[in-house]
Amino acid sequence: PPLDPVTAVSSGELTYLQALYDVKHYRLEIEVIPDRKTITANVSMTALALGELTQIELDFDPRFSIDQVTVNEHQANFNSANGKLLIDTLPLMSGDEFTTSVSYKGRPYEAENPPWDGGFVWNRTESGEHWIATAVQGRGCDLYWPCKDHISDKPERGADMIITVPSGLVAVMNGILISEQSTEDKTSYHWQTKNPISSYHLAINIGPFKKYQLQRQSLIGQGDMAPSTYPIVFYHITEDMEKIENLISNDFLSQLDFYERTLGPYPWGNEKIGIVEIPYLGMEHQTMNGYGNEFRKDPEGFDWLMQHEFAHEWFGNLMTQE
Numbered sequence: 001p002p003l004d005p006v007t008a009v010s011s012g013e014l015t016y017l018q019a020l021y022d023v024k025h026y027r028l029e030i031e032v033i034p035d036r037k038t039i040t041a042n043v044s045m046t047a048l049a050l051g052e053l054t055q056i057e058l059d060f061d062p063r064f065s066i067d068q069v070t071v072n073e074h075q076a077n078f079n080s081a082n083g084k085l086l087i088d089t090l091p092l093m094s095g096d097e098f099t100t101s102v103s104y105k106g107r108p109y110e111a112e113n114p115p116w117d118g119g120f121v122w123n124r125t126e127s128g129e130h131w132i133a134t135a136v137q138g139r140g141c142d143l144y145w146p147c148k149d150h151i152s153d154k155p156e157r158g159a160d161m162i163i164t165v166p167s168g169l170v171a172v173m174n175g176i177l178i179s180e181q182s183t184e185d186k187t188s189y190h191w192q193t194k195n196p197i198s199s200y201h202l203a204i205n206i207g208p209f210k211k212y213q214l215q216r217q218s219l220i221g222q223g224d225m226a227p228s229t230y231p232i233v234f235y236h237i238t239e240d241m242e243k244i245e246n247l248i249s250n251d252f253l254s255q256l257d258f259y260e261r262t263l264g265p266y267p268w269g270n271e272k273i274g275i276v277e278i279p280y281l282g283m284e285h286q287t288m289n290g291y292g293n294e295f296r297k298d299p300e301g302f303d304w305l306m307q308h309e310f311a312h313e314w315f316g317n318l319m320t321q322e
Contacts, residue, residue: 003109003139006083007061010140010200011151017057017086021047023148024097025157026199030145031164031186032171032206034130037122040105043145046097046157053092056100059142059149060085064106071100085146100146108144111135114280115290118143123279125208125237130169132206133278133290141199149199158193159202165189170209172235174202174287175271193287195268203285205276209235212244216253218269219260230269234291235276243295247303255307259314266314275306284312 023045030041045058056071062080069078069087077088085102092098111119118139123131140149160178163171167187175193182188212234218227232252236244256273260266266273274288282305283290293305 001063004062004083006059007142008139010138010149014150014152015057017055018148018150020051020053021049021056023047023153023155025155026147026159026202028145028159028202029162030204032132032204034122034132034166034206037110037120038105038107039144041145042101042103044099044101045147046099049092049094049096049098051094054089056087056089058085058087058100058146059083059140060146061109061143063109064104067103067105069100069102072098083142102146115283120144121279129208130206131237131279132204133280134204135280135283136200137283141202147199151198154196154198156196158195158197161191161202163189163191163204165206168208169206170235172205172209172274172276172288174274174285194270197286201286203283203288203290205235205278205288205290207237209237209276211235212248214248216256216273218265219257220265227269230266230272232273233275235274237277238295247295251303252306255310259310263314281305282309284309284316286313289313
């Protein structure tokens with residue numbers, strides 16, 4: 001079905017009900033089933049009430065089937081329609097912290113022209129393996145998980161993301177990899193951000209990734225938020241290591257020097273600089289930027305894409321870090 005008009009647009013005017021709470025943390029537990037192009041998920045939001053609440057408003061694509069909603073672990077009545085998930089709750093007073101949890105399943109909206117429109121991107125590598133990404137710029141997190149889809153509210157405690165995929169595939173996301181647990185046919189990857197992050201930046205990337213990693217010595221970094229060294233990690237599909245080393249060691253490291261001298265220390269050095277090869281052109285996602293330029297050089301012999309995405313991430317996201 002076509003996108004609900006509310007789901008199709010991210011942010012906009014903050015509603016009265018959403019202005020009554022401040023998000024503190026998100027926890028996403030999402031199993032991606034590539035052969036069916038579906039997901040099964042449970043998403044929790046911890047927030048602080050800023051006024052009296054008897055109803056909690058989340059943004060969420062109504063195409064999903066919702067199995068259960070709870071508030072503070074008590075089952076709650078809800079209504080999902082017109083791009084909004086309205087949850088009934090016992091009265092919450094200003095200063096109360098509460099947690100909503102939504103269990104659901106379904107087939108997420110598929111992006112038609114990523115990254116210029118949003119949705120899931122289902123693709124395959126040249127060898128036929130699943131290669132999946134999300135692109136929600138402009139349309140927001142509510143395309144595949146219930147959230148407060150507004151630029152004014154970043155969770156101060158960050159987010160935990162547990163992504164389960166068929167064994168043989170790797171799921172990479174923002175922040176730091178906390179654990180990796182496998183059963184016979186599935187693997188769950190637990191990623192965690194330490195810093196505030198816009199909800200649309202929580203980007204799922206799945207594929208038969210290999211990892212190219214090196215440590216960067218900061219030019220001016222110091223302290224916990226800007227350590228003197230931090231990892232650069234590139235999750236790649238391409239097997240040509242010469243192309244990868246040229247992209248990172250030549251183009252990318254010089255771009256990082258430029259940004260650090262111009263803007264100051266990398267804002268998320270206590271997590272990582274992450275890059276992941278994706279099946280569309282590119283996208284800035286805090287600590288996990290999408291790269292899909294296929295190692296092409298412009299006429300000056302320069303691969304421009306990561307400099308473009310880091311202009312978004314380093315400058316744009318830093319401006320709204322709080």
